[in-house]
Amino acid sequence: MRAATFFDGEGWRGGTLSVHGDRMLLASGSPASDLPRLDGVIVGGFTDHHVHLQLVEHTRLDGSRLGRVVDLGANPDVVARLAAHNSSRIAVGPGESGRFPSKSADLEELRTPTAGRATDVEYAGAFLTAVGGYPSDRSWAPTGSFREIATAEDAVAAVAEMADAGATRIKVACNSSAGPVLDDDLFRTIVELSSLRGLPVVAHAEGPGQAQRVARLGARSLAHAPFTEPLSDAEIAAQAASVSWISTLAVHDDAGRAIAVDNVRRFHTAGGAVQYGTDMGNGPTPVDLNPRELDALREAGVDGPALLRALAPVDPLDPASVLLLLPHPTSDPIDARPLKV
Structure with a gap:
């Protein structure tokens, strides 16, 4: 001892x-x-609050410095099985429900979680997006990784599907730079339905004004620190009082990175909650801590105990x-x- x-x-x-x-x-x-x-x-x-396990060699999590990851866009059936296989806190066998759902064909594989070095996986399931919206037209989006929402009935079905698949949050894409986005009423409907299930909404907000819009409509977290445009100090203060930001600073080109770093610096100073996240799978990212993301956070003034809090150790x-x-x-x-x- x-x-x-x-x-x-x-x-x-x-x-x-x-x-x-x-x-x-x-x-x-x-x-x-x-x-x-x-x-x-x-x-x-440590926790990476923004990953895409279907786009990386997820087996490399075993032995990494990550104790928990949050998948923010995947086929819910696939990511639920990955979560069950990786969790250090469950064992699934015949007739057992486990912490996450599983299919009967996988019971033997999931009976014993990865020993000792398992990384817990939480997930949102599929992106919820407008018809024709991001990422429905992206070649990298795995089959089943998005749901196009045209009506309130679509929203009811999609939120219920993700919740029943074991999601711990709901991911909504609002990328006006890439295509149509959900209107205010549909976004609010998703927020309300998610709240009834106890699930916060995480929004991909991209395009002029989108970060402010999704925060106003009830998103609890931004999947990316705002990088489309510099926010005003008043907008930063409002964001700091209502939502958390997942960093993903290192994934941007130089211009987007500079905007995001400056926004995070002022958001952090205003008392906003910054969470470490890398958008793992967006390009050649390590399946572990990302030193470029840590450097960018320190550049934004998130260092020392604040950096450890952003990394949210289990x-x-x-x-x-x-x-x-x-x-x-x-x-x-x-x-x-x-x-x-």
Whole structure:
């Protein structure tokens, strides 16, 4: 047993680290004064709040520094099975419901989750978009990864389908730069239906005025920090009071990146909640922490404890958590390594 310092999601705390079989478990509390101290500090596996697992080699998550990922656009049947296979907190067998739905043909595969280094997967399921809207015309969009919404009845069916598939949020695409977008009434309908299911709406807002529009209509989060245009300070303040932003700064070209970084800098200063996300799968992105995204966040002033909060480490006190070792509290998260027995 060793004395240890760990990050609890908000700040640094003291605890003890002990070995139980092939796992290391952390407990909070003041350690005995005579305990040897761990050389380094502990964090839970980090969260990437914007990934597309159908567009990457998702098996590479095993052994990464990511303890949780949030898929924001995929065929719901496919991503539900990926979630079940990767979760460190379930076991699915014949006659068991598990945490996520599964098909009978996959029960044997899903019976035992990936041991020790599993990355939990949350997901939105399919993009909900206007008829002919983004990403319905994109060659990269997997079969079944979007639903075109023309009427309120379509919205009812789509939200129910995603909720029943195990979604933890609903993804709505409003990209006026690429095609038609949902009108205000349909967007509000989706927000209301999602709220009845306890699911927040995450919006892809792209094109002039779209970030402000989706926030006004009830989106709880933006899938990308606004990059189409600089927001005014008043718009930034309103956004900081109502929505969170998923960063995805490094995925843009130079012009979009500069706009997004400046918007995030002012949003963060205004007290807005910034979440680390990379749009993993949009181009050649690592299936792990992305150093370019971390650099861009630091450029926007999100650093130190604020950067760790944006990375939303999973609870290190959870016995199923992936534990990472950092050299010291001020270390770059990219220096984190799996804590081994």
